[in-house]
Amino acid sequence: MNASHKELFAYVDGLGAAARQAAAAMAAAPTAAKDMALLALARRLRESGPALAKANGLDLKAAAAAGLDAPLIDRLKLGAKELATVALGCEQIAAMPDPVGEITGVKRRPSGISVGQMRVPLGVFGMIYESRPNVTIEAAALAIKSGNACILRGGSEALHSNLALAALVGQALTEAGLPATAVQLINTTDRAAVGRLITMPDYVDVIIPRGGKSLITRIMAEAKVPVIKHLDGNCHSYIDAEVDFQMALTVVLNAKTQKYSPCNATESLLVHAEQAGDFLPHIGALLAARDVEMRGCPRALALLGPLPGAKLAAATEADWSEEYLAPIISIKVVDSLDEAISHINRYGSHHTDAILTTNHGNAMRFLREVDSASVMINASTRFADGFEYGLGAEIGISTDKLHARGPVGLEGLTSMKWVVFGQGEVRQ
Numbered sequence: 001m002n003a004s005h006k007e008l009f010a011y012v013d014g015l016g017a018a019a020r021q022a023a024a025a026m027a028a029a030p031t032a033a034k035d036m037a038l039l040a041l042a043r044r045l046r047e048s049g050p051a052l053a054k055a056n057g058l059d060l061k062a063a064a065a066a067g068l069d070a071p072l073i074d075r076l077k078l079g080a081k082e083l084a085t086v087a088l089g090c091e092q093i094a095a096m097p098d099p100v101g102e103i104t105g106v107k108r109r110p111s112g113i114s115v116g117q118m119r120v121p122l123g124v125f126g127m128i129y130e131s132r133p134n135v136t137i138e139a140a141a142l143a144i145k146s147g148n149a150c151i152l153r154g155g156s157e158a159l160h161s162n163l164a165l166a167a168l169v170g171q172a173l174t175e176a177g178l179p180a181t182a183v184q185l186i187n188t189t190d191r192a193a194v195g196r197l198i199t200m201p202d203y204v205d206v207i208i209p210r211g212g213k214s215l216i217t218r219i220m221a222e223a224k225v226p227v228i229k230h231l232d233g234n235c236h237s238y239i240d241a242e243v244d245f246q247m248a249l250t251v252v253l254n255a256k257t258q259k260y261s262p263c264n265a266t267e268s269l270l271v272h273a274e275q276a277g278d279f280l281p282h283i284g285a286l287l288a289a290r291d292v293e294m295r296g297c298p299r300a301l302a303l304l305g306p307l308p309g310a311k312l313a314a315a316t317e318a319d320w321s322e323e324y325l326a327p328i329i330s331i332k333v334v335d336s337l338d339e340a341i342s343h344i345n346r347y348g349s350h351h352t353d354a355i356l357t358t359n360h361g362n363a364m365r366f367l368r369e370v371d372s373a374s375v376m377i378n379a380s381t382r383f384a385d386g387f388e389y390g391l392g393a394e395i396g397i398s399t400d401k402l403h404a405r406g407p408v409g410l411e412g413l414t415s416m417k418w419v420v421f422g423q424g425e426v427r428q
Contacts, residue, residue: 005192012196015151016203018181019124023149026182027121031098034144037176038094041141042087044168052078055164056133063157071261075131078161086137093141093392099410100147103419111428114421119414121147123205126197127395128153128219130211133161138393140169140183145392146413149182151197151204155211156189163187198223208408210396213323228408230373230399232323232349233263235381238340238366240357241274245282247378248356252283255354255380257290261325263397264352264374264384268320269331270340271300276333280304292327295319299333320347337362341369348372350399352384373399373406 026034045052056078063073099119106116125148129135136154143150154162166185173180186193198207198219207227209219216229237252255266271279280303287294293311294304304312319330320343334340344353354376355366363377374384384407386394391409398404404412 008188008190008192009196011188012186012193013200013203015184015186016124016197016200019149019151019184020203022179022182023121023123025179026144026147026149027100027123029147029178031100033176033178034098034147035094037144037172037178038090038141040175041137041144041169041172042090042094044172045083045087045090045137048164048168049080049083052083052161052164055160058160059133059158066157068157072131072157076133076158076161078133082134086134089138089393090141093145093410096145096392096410098145099414106421112423112425116419116421117416118419119411120417121414124149124151124203125206125208125413126151126153126204126225127208127210128194128197128215129209130155130215131158133158133165135210136162136165136185137169139395140166142393142395142410142413143183144173144178146410148413149179149184151184151186153186153194153197159187159189194219195222198225198227201225208396226403228396228398228400228404228412230263230349230351230397232321233265233351233397234267234321234323234347234349235264235351235384236268236270236344236348236353237266237381238270238334238344238353238355239272239275239279240337240340240355240359240362241272242359242362243275243279243356244358244378245275245279248279249283249286251354251356251378251380253286255382256287256329257292257327258380258382260327262382263323263325264381265325266354266381267322267324267329268347269329270334270343271331272337272340273299273333273335276300276303280331280333281307284310287329290327292329294329294331296331297333300331303333304331321349323349337365341366345369345371351397352376352381354379354381373397 102119103116106114108114127139169183170180204225207223209216209229237255239248284304284307288310295313295315315330350372352374353370353372357363367375386407386409389407394407394409396408
């Protein structure tokens, strides 16, 4: 290890030690203090527009000079609209019930003791994310309300914006009488800092990566602490044999085209053979009008082929697993609900999948048998989002099966411990 890495590792270790100490204070913090910090943060965000615009301008200028694509530069913007949104988010989280300390499931045992479970913070989480500086505030707000401490590492392209935002968080925590070190931002773009953060089990309880597949793959390979993550969002919409035709057209069109880049956009369309002859030409025309490329199985292509101006291609085996994040969709005709479920469980990413149907039995089977974090009936996959689920905000989406699954909000940043109430009982 060279001298510069020793210094860097000492810096990250220092953040970890401070976070661990702050986590104890946050776990014991009263709800009123946490809510005060969130409301103070919302106020400071609204008051600091000019200073934040100056910091954000440095990032935008550097991004343009570096030749970043327009969509990436757009994600970096921290204007009045974005600030208003994150400030409102802080206020909404402050208004939500505090999950910490909630005791549930208390049952009296024959021995006389009563046994239940209490919700408690995870402790310290590390979050590694890219592009959007608003994630700094979302992560901080959720950490504060859930009684955790966190160490944040944003993308290098947003460093000035994130440092300015993190400073406001520290000021808000101090104003509420809470430790400013409950939310810390790594102030270097050196990738070795990430390597250190994800290998500190003494200080960090869980890592949450939020970004592209390459980032998450690296974290999974190198982390020595648990990781809450999802790799892909290959989401499916399945058109059942019995379906409200117009509703299905509306929902699928929204699920694919409302926004192409999110991980909850539909990437694969499955259509039952009994509906394919009518449904595919109609949805194909709507998708073609939005310049969406359709990669289909032979039966799908035969039905889509006559559409004027449609971008069509034969689907390869790889297409069934692909997360496009673009105006492209794979389309397959299936002969049964069983085939649809089997296809989704084989090729899907266990993120979000939907059935469009009027058959209650088929809907219930789909809910039970599709192995995904979110499963939907007659709704757009674009709803798979913490805010839409009533979580206030989300720190990410998990396709894991242990602890958190799906959008991770306040409860996802807590765990349960057993509590026992007695009156002097002894075991016989």
